[in-house]
Amino acid sequence: MNEVLHTFSRLAPFIQEYIYHHNWSELRPVQIAACKVIFDTDAHLLVAAGTASGKTEAAFLPILTLLYENPPQTIGALYIGPIKALINDQFARLNDLLKEADIPVCHWHGDVSQSRKKQLLKNPKGILQITPESLESLLINKNNELMRLFGDLRFVIIDEVHAFMGSERGCQILCQLSRLQSLTQTQPRRIGLSATLGDYLMAEEWLGSGSDKLVITPEIEEVKRQIKLALEHFYVDGDGELRETNLRDAEEAEGRGERDGGGYEEYVFNLSKRRKCLIFANNKRQTESIIASLREIAVSEGLADIYHVHHGSISASLRQSAENAMREVDKPAVTAATLTLEVGVDIGHLERVIQLESPPSVASFLQRLGRSGRRGAAADMRFVCAEEKVSVEASLEEQIPWQLLQCIAIIQLYLEERWIEPIKPIKYPLSLLYHQTMSILAAGGEVSPAALAKQVLSLPSFSAIALEDFRLLLRYLIDINHIQLTEENKLIIGLAGEKVVRKFQFYAVFPDNEEYVVKHATTEIGSIFMPPPIGNQFALAGNAWEVLEVDFRKKIVLVKQVEGKASNFWRGGSGNIHTRILQRMRQVLQEDVEYSYLQKNALKRLLKVRELARNSGLDKQNILLLENNKCCIFPWMGTVAYRTLERLLNSCCRESLEIKSIGGVNPYFLTIKLGKDKFKYLYNEIVSLCEQRITAEDLLADAEAPEIQKYDRFIPHSILRKAFASDYLDMEELKQQVKKW
DNA sequence: GACCTGCTGCGGAATG
Numbered sequence: 001m002n003e004v005l006h007t008f009s010r011l012a013p014f015i016q017e018y019i020y021h022h023n024w025s026e027l028r029p030v031q032i033a034a035c036k037v038i039f040d041t042d043a044h045l046l047v048a049a050g051t052a053s054g055k056t057e058a059a060f061l062p063i064l065t066l067l068y069e070n071p072p073q074t075i076g077a078l079y080i081g082p083i084k085a086l087i088n089d090q091f092a093r094l095n096d097l098l099k100e101a102d103i104p105v106c107h108w109h110g111d112v113s114q115s116r117k118k119q120l121l122k123n124p125k126g127i128l129q130i131t132p133e134s135l136e137s138l139l140i141n142k143n144n145e146l147m148r149l150f151g152d153l154r155f156v157i158i159d160e161v162h163a164f165m166g167s168e169r170g171c172q173i174l175c176q177l178s179r180l181q182s183l184t185q186t187q188p189r190r191i192g193l194s195a196t197l198g199d200y201l202m203a204e205e206w207l208g209s210g211s212d213k214l215v216i217t218p219e220i221e222e223v224k225r226q227i228k229l230a231l232e233h234f235y236v237d238g239d240g241e242l243r244e245t246n247l248r249d250a251e252e253a254e255g256r257g258e259r260d261g262g263g264y265e266e267y268v269f270n271l272s273k274r275r276k277c278l279i280f281a282n283n284k285r286q287t288e289s290i291i292a293s294l295r296e297i298a299v300s301e302g303l304a305d306i307y308h309v310h311h312g313s314i315s316a317s318l319r320q321s322a323e324n325a326m327r328e329v330d331k332p333a334v335t336a337a338t339l340t341l342e343v344g345v346d347i348g349h350l351e352r353v354i355q356l357e358s359p360p361s362v363a364s365f366l367q368r369l370g371r372s373g374r375r376g377a378a379a380d381m382r383f384v385c386a387e388e389k390v391s392v393e394a395s396l397e398e399q400i401p402w403q404l405l406q407c408i409a410i411i412q413l414y415l416e417e418r419w420i421e422p423i424k425p426i427k428y429p430l431s432l433l434y435h436q437t438m439s440i441l442a443a444g445g446e447v448s449p450a451a452l453a454k455q456v457l458s459l460p461s462f463s464a465i466a467l468e469d470f471r472l473l474l475r476y477l478i479d480i481n482h483i484q485l486t487e488e489n490k491l492i493i494g495l496a497g498e499k500v501v502r503k504f505q506f507y508a509v510f511p512d513n514e515e516y517v518v519k520h521a522t523t524e525i526g527s528i529f530m531p532p533p534i535g536n537q538f539a540l541a542g543n544a545w546e547v548l549e550v551d552f553r554k555k556i557v558l559v560k561q562v563e564g565k566a567s568n569f570w571r572g573g574s575g576n577i578h579t580r581i582l583q584r585m586r587q588v589l590q591e592d593v594e595y596s597y598l599q600k601n602a603l604k605r606l607l608k609v610r611e612l613a614r615n616s617g618l619d620k621q622n623i624l625l626l627e628n629n630k631c632c633i634f635p636w637m638g639t640v641a642y643r644t645l646e647r648l649l650n651s652c653c654r655e656s657l658e659i660k661s662i663g664g665v666n667p668y669f670l671t672i673k674l675g676k677d678k679f680k681y682l683y684n685e686i687v688s689l690c691e692q693r694i695t696a697e698d699l700l701a702d703a704e705a706p707e708i709q710k711y712d713r714f715i716p717h718s719i720l721r722k723a724f725a726s727d728y729l730d731m732e733e734l735k736q737q738v739k740k741w
Numbered sequence: 742g743a744c745c746t747g748c749t750g751c752g753g754a755a756t757g
């Protein structure tokens with residue numbers, strides 16, 4: 001009997017019927033592979049297969065079969081998803097599949113009615129689809145009923161594992177599974193799903209942590225899909241008063257030739273006209289402005305308004321109507337979105353995806369590409385890079401089309417090597433350490449300090465935390481009254497702790513998006529995510545500011561204005577660009593290749609910048625003297641190593657090189673103003689610093705302890721410093737990269 | 742100025 005038939009016959013009758021009635025012509029390779037692992041082994045399963053390859057069904061078909069054959073006494077399978085919309089989607093799909101079966105499905109998140117939840121609590125059977133936050137609330141508030149709910153749990157499915165790995169939210173899931181395991185004394189099998197994993201070994205390690213079962217990642221034959229890519233480049237006008245000068249300079253530069261300013265919006269308009277099309281941008285402002293422009297053009301041409309915006313600050317109902325418009329068959333609709341439409345939620349198959357500027361990562365590129373292409377048709381993705389035209393006298397680093405280079409680098413890394421960024425695990429998730437400590441206390445009532453330490457430190461996410469440091473944390477939490485020591489020497493939640501734990505915001509481990517308000521005396525300048533340490537500078541609203549005072553409770557930063565151009569404060573954690581992307585960008589400048597997807601203007605722009613690179617020495621040197629003792633470092637390294645370099649210069653050579661200012665808004669370059677004649681020492685200084693035994697922790701100022709995650713403010717500073725040095729800086733990588741200079 | 746995700750239990754009003 002052939003393999004497909006064999007697998008088919010192994011499935012529960014109601015599933016066979018479902019497949020038959022839905023005219024599935026065959027089981028997909030990923031589904032057969034998943035069935036083999038689930039039916040024939042006792043291992044965990046990592047399903048790493050392309051978008052739209054049928055991963056969720058691959059997990060559920062064999063699991064439902066096993067639950068059907070041997071019904072569990074409690075909830076039998078737990079599905080954990082990153083967003084509510086995805087859970088709703090999966091809930092509808094699973095209900096459809098289970099119409100003829102006697103396995104109940106329950107979805108549980110903030111928008112699900114109390115009555116539904118009560119129903120499950122009364123009769124805990126079948127499948128539960130839930131968010132990490134709602135699961136946390138069950139662990140705390142239904143602590144006494146967990147055995148009744150999960151005592152016979154067999155499977156845990158984690159969807160979009162790449163969205164969890166490398167974040168505290170992912171660590172939280174691992175802690176929750178561990179807590180359930182030690183309570184029920186069972187080891188449910190785990191199934192992880194993802195389309196964009198760069199390193200299977202790392203993902204396997206993540207999925208299996210805290211359990212001793214093997215993780216199997218079946219090799220799955222890639223579904224061959226044709227990909228159509230095109231990349232075009234435009235010059236656009238800068239805004240404000242400089243516009244006219246810019247244009248005049250630009251025209252002179254082009255030798256009074258054709259002016260290629262403008263045309264950018266029209267180009268995007270024509271790409272999306274009368275189509276079902278998604279436009280990805282890298283920030284909210286850009287989604288707003290492109291849709292406003294497209295709508296304007298449509299109106300002037302008497303065409304229908306089919307335009308929507310979708311991002312985190314758009315209300316749920318408007319987002320919903322955008323999603324609905326995209327789902328409607330055979331009706332054109334255009335939605336501009338940020339990351340919000342990147343994960344999982346099924347919005348139907350699109351004719352085309354447009355990306356403004358470069359995607360932030362290869363993983364993101366693939367996720368977005370996967371949105372395009374009806375069954376069988378080629379995926380179609382158009383990149384549009386718009387660059388503000390600058391004067392020819394502008395500084396060298398301002399004349400580089402960084403987005404264009406990054407875009408090419410990301411496409412090439414995928415086409416040439418199928419490379420995707422690996423996701424590094426967090427070594428010291430301290431904010432989560434606080435969270436889980438409080439959660440365990442809130443759930444279980446009083447425990448002895450030793451028992452609490454044992455319980456918390458045995459959780460897989462905290463394997464790097466030293467017992468000594470945990471003691472320090474407990475003592476500190478007792479000091480600030482988050483934890484209280486009873487007369488019987490037991491620990492309970494303290495008065496200040498109650499206030500944190502009893503807030504319903506406690507269940508999420510990521511911070512609410514409240515930003516710090518920046519105030520100059522009584523004038524409000526704007527807001528930033530995290531204030532830099534006192535005495536440091538940052539840019540906002542076109543000016544440079546120095547931090548005078550930070551009120552962490554009221555979230556206010558008091559500043560004074562300073563001269564010059566400061567760097568924008570670097571938000572910790574997220575948004576790291578990998579070193580390989582920067583390296584490949586440099587190669588794009590150096591190599592003599594005309595990539596086939598480059599359109600006319602993009603190719604022209606690339607050839608021009610390659611010439612500039614040759615003439616300026618940028619293609620060979622990492623440090624260039626520009627003018628007036630201003631020099632520019634092109635490190636060609638990722639965000640973490642770049643941040644480390646910036647700190648190294650800041651803390652070790654400010655005096656020796658008479659550094660007046662250091663500025664960089666991105667990992668592409670770093671501009672420095674040096675003392676007179678100091679340029680010739682810069683390179684040697686960096687190299688010699690890299691040869692010394694400087695650790696990442698040496699690069700923190702004396703009183704500095706960056707509070708980045710939600711509960712970092714309750715962590716003793718000495719541990720916080722260690723964590724920042726380990727998870728946000730990388731001296732080793734910096735050394736390695738500098739050796740290549 | 743990247744970006745994104747999530748949330749309980751209760752009281753009271755409105756409805757069938």
